Amino acid sequence: MKKPSHSPFWFLGDRILIFVFAVFDVVLIYFAHQHFQTLKTLTSDPAFLKPAVAEKMNIEEMKKLAEQKSWDVLENVRASKAYSYLESNTRPSPNAALYFYPETLPDNSFEREFALKELQSALSDLKKHARAKELSRAELAYQQLESRIRNYEIGGASENIKISAEAVTYLAIYRHLIQ
Amino acid sequence: MRFSLPALIISGLSLGISVSTGCKEPDKTVPLIYSVKVPKSRKLNAELEQLEQSHRLQSADRRAIEQELSFIQRGLGVPEGLLWCLIYTKSQLDHTKNMNSTSATKGLGQLNEIALAEFNHDRDFYDPRTSTFFKRHLRLGDSLVNFSINDLPTLAAESPATLDSENTREPSSTALSGQEPQNITLNRVQNTELNADSYFRIPVGVVTTASYLNNRYLQLRSALDHLGIAYDPVILWFFAAAAYEGGTRSVFTVLTHELISRGEKNLSHILSDMETAKTFLTQKENLEYPISTLSGPDSPRGLASESESSKKIQSITRTMENIMSCLLPEAKVL
Numbered sequence: 001m002k003k004p005s006h007s008p009f010w011f012l013g014d015r016i017l018i019f020v021f022a023v024f025d026v027v028l029i030y031f032a033h034q035h036f037q038t039l040k041t042l043t044s045d046p047a048f049l050k051p052a053v054a055e056k057m058n059i060e061e062m063k064k065l066a067e068q069k070s071w072d073v074l075e076n077v078r079a080s081k082a083y084s085y086l087e088s089n090t091r092p093s094p095n096a097a098l099y100f101y102p103e104t105l106p107d108n109s110f111e112r113e114f115a116l117k118e119l120q121s122a123l124s125d126l127k128k129h130a131r132a133k134e135l136s137r138a139e140l141a142y143q144q145l146e147s148r149i150r151n152y153e154i155g156g157a158s159e160n161i162k163i164s165a166e167a168v169t170y171l172a173i174y175r176h177l178i179q
Numbered sequence: 180m181r182f183s184l185p186a187l188i189i190s191g192l193s194l195g196i197s198v199s200t201g202c203k204e205p206d207k208t209v210p211l212i213y214s215v216k217v218p219k220s221r222k223l224n225a226e227l228e229q230l231e232q233s234h235r236l237q238s239a240d241r242r243a244i245e246q247e248l249s250f251i252q253r254g255l256g257v258p259e260g261l262l263w264c265l266i267y268t269k270s271q272l273d274h275t276k277n278m279n280s281t282s283a284t285k286g287l288g289q290l291n292e293i294a295l296a297e298f299n300h301d302r303d304f305y306d307p308r309t310s311t312f313f314k315r316h317l318r319l320g321d322s323l324v325n326f327s328i329n330d331l332p333t334l335a336a337e338s339p340a341t342l343d344s345e346n347t348r349e350p351s352s353t354a355l356s357g358q359e360p361q362n363i364t365l366n367r368v369q370n371t372e373l374n375a376d377s378y379f380r381i382p383v384g385v386v387t388t389a390s391y392l393n394n395r396y397l398q399l400r401s402a403l404d405h406l407g408i409a410y411d412p413v414i415l416w417f418f419a420a421a422a423y424e425g426g427t428r429s430v431f432t433v434l435t436h437e438l439i440s441r442g443e444k445n446l447s448h449i450l451s452d453m454e455t456a457k458t459f460l461t462q463k464e465n466l467e468y469p470i471s472t473l474s475g476p477d478s479p480r481g482l483a484s485e486s487e488s489s490k491k492i493q494s495i496t497r498t499m500e501n502i503m504s505c506l507l508p509e510a511k512v513l
Contacts, residue, residue: 094473108438110431113402118304140300147296148304155426156294156391157269158494159283162487164473 055096059169062100066173071127074173095166118148123174130178138178146171211506212258212416223267223505236272240381244272244287247385254312257389257396261416264505265423266388268498274381278328285326286378288388292326295378297394298387299323305394317386322376324387395422399430403450408443410450418450420502421460425495429470436469457507460499466492 058081065074082101085092094111097104102115122145129138149171153163230236244266248259269289270276277285284291303310313319373380378387396419403410422430437446449459459465471488 108406110402110435113405144300147300150293151297153426153428155422155424156290157284157424158291
């Protein structure tokens with residue numbers, strides 16, 4: 001006959017441990033299930049992701065807004081993201097900064113001049129004509145924007161005609177907006 | 180003896196000036212880039228002679244090109260010597276190069292459709308004189324520069340070399356690259372047979388190429404002035420030629436890298452000293468890292484593949500080597 005221990009559940013023996021862990025697992029699964037939606041929302045927030053992934057998501061979000069023709073919303077979203085970069089003292093990748101957040105380019109960047117002078121002026125023309133519903137002029141302004149980007153990135157004597165992924169998305173955004 | 184004292188004073192002053200400027204030998208590149216009397220090297224002269232003797236380059240075409248260059252230097256300030264070397268490097272003065280081939284780059288300056296779009300959609304953005312120059316000199320008005328070849332059904336039959344894009348491609352300048360001459364396009368298409376707005380027409384080809392180079396120069400100059408970085412306006416033309424070949428962004432990226440890693444003084448030195456600029460633009464090591472940051476394998480959202488980045492670096496350094504060796508005497512070639 002087994003000698004009784006001091007534990008009130010001595011008759012359960014080692015089975016007590018299995019019982020405790022089983023209860024713990026059930027409780028854990030219950031709470032995880034309860035908060036699954038909250039967790040899902042949290043983990044999809046760009047703030048919780050790696051900077052590169054977050055940046056890509058932000059750009060995709062802008063593209064979706066462009067598909068919905070929300071020019072003003074798009075501009076507000078873009079400006080708020082640029083502001084958050086500046087506020088948190090972080091920088092997007094060079095390509096994203098050039099096309100989407102020119103405000104974040106450092107003062108000593110040679111690209112700043114191109115982004116703020118050449119791209120912005122072409123974009124203002126595009127915006128002006130698109131809002132006035134002058135489609136042929138908007139199309140010309142788009143071609144001007146595209147020409148500046150392509151010449152800037154790859155030059156006029158190159159066989160290679162590929163431009164950066166960000167430039168492609170940027171042009172796609174404004175193509176959607178004038179259609 | 181009456182003249183000895185003033186002569187002594189003048190000599191003394193000249194000596195003083197020489198000492199204060201570090202007795203620097205005058206840079207021979209400055210007049211060279213503004214002179215059409217190129218090429219200086221014997222090898223290049225021999226190649227030109229060979230091209231003309233074999234009728235692969237017509238003297239009349241060469242004269243027409245050089246006449247245009249001179250006109251452009253006076254009108255737009257683009258150095259004719261540098262432009263001559265750029266055009267020679269790209270096409271060996273063959274205004275019909277790649278006319279019938281599927282190659283993306285064509286004509287004297289081996290420009291692509293993207294470059295022509297700059298003149299067709301954005302002519303005066305960089306230099307407000309461009310439209311006027313196109314109108315007055317080429318009588319083009321608002322016509323769009325294009326790669327049209329008019330109705331030239333006999334072209335392929337007359338010049339089979341034009342169909343062979345591989346043979347007419349790089350290296351363009353054989354004497355400069357040290358390789359055996361290859362087949363080039365036969366210049367049997369008369370300039371007058373081409374459309375007035377065709378890039379293959381010599382005046383249009385030269386003016387468009389010059390304007391494209393001029394635009395790159397003004398783009399670089401504007402950024403340097405904005406940042407307050409000192410540079411030599413003559414040496415900046417070589418950086419403009421690099422931007423012509425590989426895009427202004429490549430040059431901006433390389434300059435930004437120099438500015439951040441070695442400081443403004445070093446960058447100014449590169450942009451002001453001929454020998455340093457020459458070394459800088461012709462050695463791959465100087466361009467590799469900065470350009471790879473835009474397209475390297477570590478960049479998840481890179482521009483393009485690593486091989487495309489290497490190709491770009493190679494094309495810039497090769498073009499710059501050819502231009503430098505065309506402009507500078509053989510003894511000084513790196």
